[in-house]
Amino acid sequence: MDAQGRGQAEGIDPADQWVLNPDTGDYELRLSPSAPQSPVPGPRRATRSPKPAPRRESEPESPPEREVPGPRRRRGTPEEPPPGRRGRRRPAKKKSRTKKILLWTGGTMAFVVLAAGTAGYLYLEHLNDNIQSVSDDGASTGGFQKDKAINILLIGTDKRTGDGNAGYGDTGSAGHADTTILLHVAKDRSNATALSIPRDLIVDIPDCPTTQEDGSTKVIPGSTGVRFNQSLGQSDRTPSCTMRTVTELTGVTPDNFMVADFNAVKTLTSAVGGVEVCLAKDIDDPDSHLNLSAGKHTVEGEEALAFVRTRHSVGFGGDLSRIEIQQQFLSALMRKLKSNDTLTSPSKMLKLAEAGTEALTVDSKLDDIGKLKDLGLELGKLNTKNLTFTTVPVVDNPAEETPVTVVLKEGPAQQVFDMVKNDVSFTEVKQQEKEKQKKEDAAVAARLKGEKSEPGEVRVRVVNGGASSGSAGRELTYLQNEAGVTKSENAGNAPADLPRTTLEYAPDQADQARALAGILGLSGAAMKPGESVTNSQGLPAMTLTLGKDFKGAGVKLDAASGKTPDGVQKSTADKVECAK
Numbered sequence: 001m002d003a004q005g006r007g008q009a010e011g012i013d014p015a016d017q018w019v020l021n022p023d024t025g026d027y028e029l030r031l032s033p034s035a036p037q038s039p040v041p042g043p044r045r046a047t048r049s050p051k052p053a054p055r056r057e058s059e060p061e062s063p064p065e066r067e068v069p070g071p072r073r074r075r076g077t078p079e080e081p082p083p084g085r086r087g088r089r090r091p092a093k094k095k096s097r098t099k100k101i102l103l104w105t106g107g108t109m110a111f112v113v114l115a116a117g118t119a120g121y122l123y124l125e126h127l128n129d130n131i132q133s134v135s136d137d138g139a140s141t142g143g144f145q146k147d148k149a150i151n152i153l154l155i156g157t158d159k160r161t162g163d164g165n166a167g168y169g170d171t172g173s174a175g176h177a178d179t180t181i182l183l184h185v186a187k188d189r190s191n192a193t194a195l196s197i198p199r200d201l202i203v204d205i206p207d208c209p210t211t212q213e214d215g216s217t218k219v220i221p222g223s224t225g226v227r228f229n230q231s232l233g234q235s236d237r238t239p240s241c242t243m244r245t246v247t248e249l250t251g252v253t254p255d256n257f258m259v260a261d262f263n264a265v266k267t268l269t270s271a272v273g274g275v276e277v278c279l280a281k282d283i284d285d286p287d288s289h290l291n292l293s294a295g296k297h298t299v300e301g302e303e304a305l306a307f308v309r310t311r312h313s314v315g316f317g318g319d320l321s322r323i324e325i326q327q328q329f330l331s332a333l334m335r336k337l338k339s340n341d342t343l344t345s346p347s348k349m350l351k352l353a354e355a356g357t358e359a360l361t362v363d364s365k366l367d368d369i370g371k372l373k374d375l376g377l378e379l380g381k382l383n384t385k386n387l388t389f390t391t392v393p394v395v396d397n398p399a400e401e402t403p404v405t406v407v408l409k410e411g412p413a414q415q416v417f418d419m420v421k422n423d424v425s426f427t428e429v430k431q432q433e434k435e436k437q438k439k440e441d442a443a444v445a446a447r448l449k450g451e452k453s454e455p456g457e458v459r460v461r462v463v464n465g466g467a468s469s470g471s472a473g474r475e476l477t478y479l480q481n482e483a484g485v486t487k488s489e490n491a492g493n494a495p496a497d498l499p500r501t502t503l504e505y506a507p508d509q510a511d512q513a514r515a516l517a518g519i520l521g522l523s524g525a526a527m528k529p530g531e532s533v534t535n536s537q538g539l540p541a542m543t544l545t546l547g548k549d550f551k552g553a554g555v556k557l558d559a560a561s562g563k564t565p566d567g568v569q570k571s572t573a574d575k576v577e578c579a580k
Contacts, residue, residue: 130357133367135211136257137240139247143365144255144375149423150185152375153243153254155232157261175261177232177242179308179326182252184420185379191386191425192379194330195416196323197246198394199229200405206248208241227405239363250417256366256375264359265305268333271351273341274300275332277307278578285310304329320391320406327389328578334384388426392416411478411554418551444524452515455484459541460503460516461533465494467501467550475546478553483519489536491543498547501557505542506532513542520544521556 144150156179178199185192207222220235231237231245239257247253269275276298284291290306292299299307308329311322337352357369366372393412396403408414419426462479464472472490479485503522505513506529513527532540549557 128357128369130354131367131369131372132361133364134239134259134361136243136363136365137209137211137217137238139208139240139243139253140257140363140365141253141255143371144378146374146378147187149187150183150375150378151252151254151420152183152185153239153246153257154181154183155239155242155257155259156180156264157232157259158229175233176229178229179323180228180242180246182246182250182254182420184252184423185382186423186425189378189381190383191427192382192388193420193426194327194387194389195250195420196327196389196391197228197249198319198323198392198406199227200319201228201392201394202226202397202405202407203228203231203245203249205231205237205241205245208237208244210236210238210240239361243363250420252417252421257363258366259361260359262305265308266301267355267359268352269300269304271355272300272333272336272348274298275304275329275336277329277332280578283310287311320394323391327391331384331389334387338384386425386427390416390426410552414551414555418555447510447524447527447529448514448517450514451511452518453511455515455519456486458485458512458516459487459535459539460485460512460544461489461491461535461541462544462546463491463494465501465545466497466499466548467546471546471550471553474553475544475550479519482554485516485519487535487541489541494545498545500526500549501547502526502528502545503542504528504530504545506530506540509540509542516542516544523557526557 141151144152155177157175158178176199180197180199182195182197183192184195202225205223205226208220209217210220212218220237220241223230223234228245228249231242232239239259243254243257276296278296279292279294281294282292285306288306288310290303290310292303292307308326309322310325311319341348357372362372366375393409393416394406395409397405397407418424460479462472462476472492476488476490479488501520501522503513503516503520503526505527509532510529516522517524517527533543535541551557
């Protein structure tokens with residue numbers, strides 16, 4: 001029943017005044033001529049602030065202090081329609097319920113805050129005015145494109161502004177990169193990877209050109225060997241600097257970024273009526289204020305924020321354990337966003353659209369509801385079972401006697417980065433059928449098929465043919481100590497550099513070649529039938545030439561031919577997991 005049917009009572013949820021028009025199949029705002037003005041917020045006009053008086057040269061410059069993410073702007077809105085025409089539509093063909101829900105939700109079937117940010121646009125101009133944006137300072141690709149893979153950088157800050165947030169730790173925080181996820185969505189939208197970057201990971205932060213409030217550009221000097229979370233907030237760094245740091249770390253340039261603070265978790269979970277989480281044990285964490293018994297619970301608002309912030313009571317009690325519980329929470333939130341309970345509730349959809357656009361700060365290439373809607377529709381094509389959450393592989397910092405930071409686990413980390421860069425699915429969606437079969441004809445692919453020798457029977461000489469200095473020695477150490485290829489030796493430099501790594505072998509060494517190809521991730525195209533050479537023991541051996549594409553000892557040379565590295569933690573968004 002709509003508000004009119006209840007006597008236009010005060011305090012009615014605006015969503016209840018949207019009713020189904022049986023002629024058009026759309027939901028419309030119903031107000032009688034005598035009814036009071038709808039409480040649904042209408043388009044807000046952007047107001048221009050008066051220009052400040054010019055500063056005299058004799059006056060000292062005293063720029064105001066600002067909190068990251070930096071200079072923001074709210075989108076202006078077009079003029080309101082003439083009186084008497086608001087809410088009217090031209091007759092249209094009746095849409096199916098499914099299509100109508102998709103039009104409301106945009107990206108609710110996509111990942112978390114992206115879904116919320118594009119969830120509803122029943123009153124676009126009002127939502128448009130909610131959006132806050134910050135310059136990307138040229139650090140992005142220029143924005144996502146519909147016909148390409150999508151990479152969105154999601155940043156959760158530890159800024160304590162907002163009601164009830166002062167009690168969470170550092171009240172003076174400028175808003176560091178406390179939780180960072182690189183969301184990669186495949187070009188064909190069949191799968192996605194949400195790659196968490198630990199805040200305590202030691203990285204090099206590059207110089208960051210940053211737009212100032214007066215429109216000028218200031219280059220903030222980079223830092224070497226510091227925590228990743230300092231890429232935002234420290235020295236007035238903005239999200240564009242976090243974006244540059246991620247590019248330098250992973251080799252992947254994000255298309256866009258989105259920033260959320262503590263309030264985002266509270267408002268988004270409240271908008272959907274809470275999120276169901278699961279605990280494998282009782283948790284009483286005075287630091288995060290989380291107090292829950294083992295089992296399933298529905299959390300929202302302050303309790304939801306406490307859940308994603310807890311770390312001392314789960315896993316090993318560190319930031320990596322908190323990343324796992326956050327990934328479980330995001331999976332649960334996504335399942336709730338996709339559920340019929342949310343999609344079929346106009347009230348929840350309106351609240352979600354309002355909360356999403358108010359809670360997020362986006363880059364300047366994603367600064368209106370139309371762009372967010374387009375992004376949401378692209379992400380909405382994804383099935384949650386093919387969204388994998390994983391974390392950059394790391395190890396304790398060996399330079400610290402009592403480790404409090406982490407460093408990259410070089411081989412597996414580089415392989416994970418390559419999989420993201422090369423659009424390889426962590427869920428192995430069509431992984432075996434994809435690029436390899438398209439690029440290699442049957443004859444080349446056949447080189448990998450057949451019997452394989454045991455690693456201990458493989459004889460190979462390793463030469464450097466364009467890889468970084470010392471690569472042959474490091475690869476030899478990996479082959480002998482970790483891969484079991486004990487009959488391998490370092491043969492120095494190749495006569496000439498090669499763009500790609502190759503393995504040359506004689507016909508009677510094909511079984512050895514296939515075994516080594518499996519270990520190194522070589523494609524059939526990298527295997528070159530030819531002649532054997534004589535090793536230091538006077539026995540025939542193959543020749544492995546490390547080309548310019550060589551990425552490091554133990555790193556699969558062809559990411560598409562391999563699986564997720566051993567030991568890399570991952571989970572998919574469709575499965576319920578309990579925090580341990």
